[in-house]
Amino acid sequence: MESAIKKNLVLFLVGKVTSVLGSSIYAFAIGLYILAETGSSLNFALTLVLSMLPRILLAPVAGTLSDRLERKKIIIFSNFASAFWLGVILVSFLFFTQEIWILYVATTGLSIISTFYSIAVTSSIYNMVGPDHLQRAMSLNQAAISLSAILGPVLGGVFFGLIQIHLFMALNILTYLIAAFASILIEYNLFSKKTQGKKTSRVSEDLREGVAYIKGQPFLLHLVILSVWLNFWFAVFPVAMPYLVLTVKKMSSIQLGFIEGAFSVGMMIMAIILSARKEIRRKERSITGGMVLLSATLMMIGLPALPGFMSLPNAAVFGFLIGMVLILSASIMFINTPVSVLLQKNTPDEYRGRVMALLETGSSAMTPAGFILFGFLLEKLPVWLLLGVCGLSLFAVVFYLYREKVFLTLLREEDQPKAASI
Numbered sequence: 212m213e214s215a216i217k218k219n220l221v222l223f224l225v226g227k228v229t230s231v232l233g234s235s236i237y238a239f240a241i242g243l244y245i246l247a248e249t250g251s252s253l254n255f256a257l258t259l260v261l262s263m264l265p266r267i268l269l270a271p272v273a274g275t276l277s278d279r280l281e282r283k284k285i286i287i288f289s290n291f292a293s294a295f296w297l298g299v300i301l302v303s304f305l306f307f308t309q310e311i312w313i314l315y316v317a318t319t320g321l322s323i324i325s326t327f328y329s330i331a332v333t334s335s336i337y338n339m340v341g342p343d344h345l346q347r348a349m350s351l352n353q354a355a356i357s358l359s360a361i362l363g364p365v366l367g368g369v370f371f372g373l374i375q376i377h378l379f380m381a382l383n384i385l386t387y388l389i390a391a392f393a394s395i396l397i398e399y400n401l402f403s404k405k406t407q408g409k410k411t412s413r414v415s416e417d418l419r420e421g422v423a424y425i426k427g428q429p430f431l432l433h434l435v436i437l438s439v440w441l442n443f444w445f446a447v448f449p450v451a452m453p454y455l456v457l458t459v460k461k462m463s464s465i466q467l468g469f470i471e472g473a474f475s476v477g478m479m480i481m482a483i484i485l486s487a488r489k490e491i492r493r494k495e496r497s498i499t500g501g502m503v504l505l506s507a508t509l510m511m512i513g514l515p516a517l518p519g520f521m522s523l524p525n526a527a528v529f530g531f532l533i534g535m536v537l538i539l540s541a542s543i544m545f546i547n548t549p550v551s552v553l554l555q556k557n558t559p560d561e562y563r564g565r566v567m568a569l570l571e572t573g574s575s576a577m578t579p580a581g582f583i584l585f586g587f588l589l590e591k592l593p594v595w596l597l598l599g600v601c602g603l604s605l606f607a608v609v610f611y612l613y614r615e616k617v618f619l620t621l622l623r624e625e626d627q628p629k630a631a632s633i
Contacts, residue, residue, distance in 0.1 A: 228359070230389075233387065234325075235360065239364045244371075258315065271418050271568050272568075273330040274330050282338075282564070300313060330564055353482040440608060441608075446578050447509070451585065478544060481540065481544035505602075508535055512535050515531065
């Protein structure tokens with residue numbers, strides 16, 4: 212069994228790294244190409260919307276299908292479908308038209324397919340590795356995502372000046388095919404406990420059943436609400452940081468790149484550390500401690516914008532912000548890792564796809580809502596005040612959890628069996 216788990220982990224990591232890194236390089240290159248061809252940031256923003264919108268709208272359907280169908284087939288089909296779709300776009304781009312709209316069509320199609328792929332993968336991790344290796348698998352998954360976020364823009368920027376855009380498409384097709392063949396070799400049902408219960412005849416009925424299941428499970432419901440709420444308030448960071456660095460402190464775009472890159476570096480380092488250690492046992496301390504640290508760090512990021520700190524040299528501010536961002540990424544891992552493990556362990560296999568999908572829908576919808584709200588508020592409030600309000604709001608969530616006690620009581624019950632065996 213151990214050898215099968217290790218084989219699954221290796222193949223999963225190979226497929227994930229190649230697929231996500233290829234997509235990251237391609238997405239960055241496409242963004243540069245659109246900016247170079249049109250000179251419009253609005254056109255670039257449209258690609259971001261088209262990449263996010265299908266995930267928000269289709270995640271519940273993807274989760275329902277993930278529970279109804281064999282997930283391995285969905286994963287393999289999605290990888291081959293992405294390669295085929297991008298192949299069609301490549302042929303069209305080379306022989307028919309090179310207008311920008313075809314890249315929008317490509318982005319939309321890939322985002323739709325990716326939604327079904329990502330939900331099926333997330334729902335399958337428990338079955339691939341079992342409960343004892345769950346934290347390692349989730350951490351390696353995050354490490355692969357963080358690595359692609361670091362290397363994607365770097366490699367995309369380097370290659371953009373050397374090769375033509377259609378070669379980026381060909382490269383991404385190759386990475387999808389590698390991921391597909393890796394998926395074929397993975398045993399996705401090694402720990403499957405899916406029961407053959409009654410299946411409804413309609414996807415909409417299955418979806419309603421999934422929503423009803425979450426509502427009937429207080430612990431899962433609290434986990435989902437907590438995740439969605441945290442995503443909303445954390446949306447202030449990607450909006451406020453560029454404003455603080457470029458507009459308030461008049462620092463360079465290169466410095467901003469290093470600061471934002473430090474976030475992915477910190478996530479990757481923490482993911483590797485967590486993948487090498489045993490599962491976090493005191494999940495209550497990890498989640499609430501991470502939230503307090505996240506709250507405090509967000510507030511401290513705004514310090515360089517305070518009138519008393521405006522005279523600090525940019526070199527000192529640059530070092531300070533790098534340190535804060537590294538702490539910020541660590542605090543997120545202290546929250547996300549145990550939450551992800553608990554969601555996987557506490558959701559029956561036959562509902563896991565729908566639970567993960569509803570979580571992703573809520574989180575994905577709250578993030579752009581936060582972008583819009585905080586972007587508007589930045590024009591009305593000082594950046595330090597907005598970061599302070601968001602940080603205090605996150606701390607208020609911790610205060611509420613300890614005051615209301617229901618979630619923490621359930622969380623302690625989850626910790627108790629493992630804590631007793633220490």
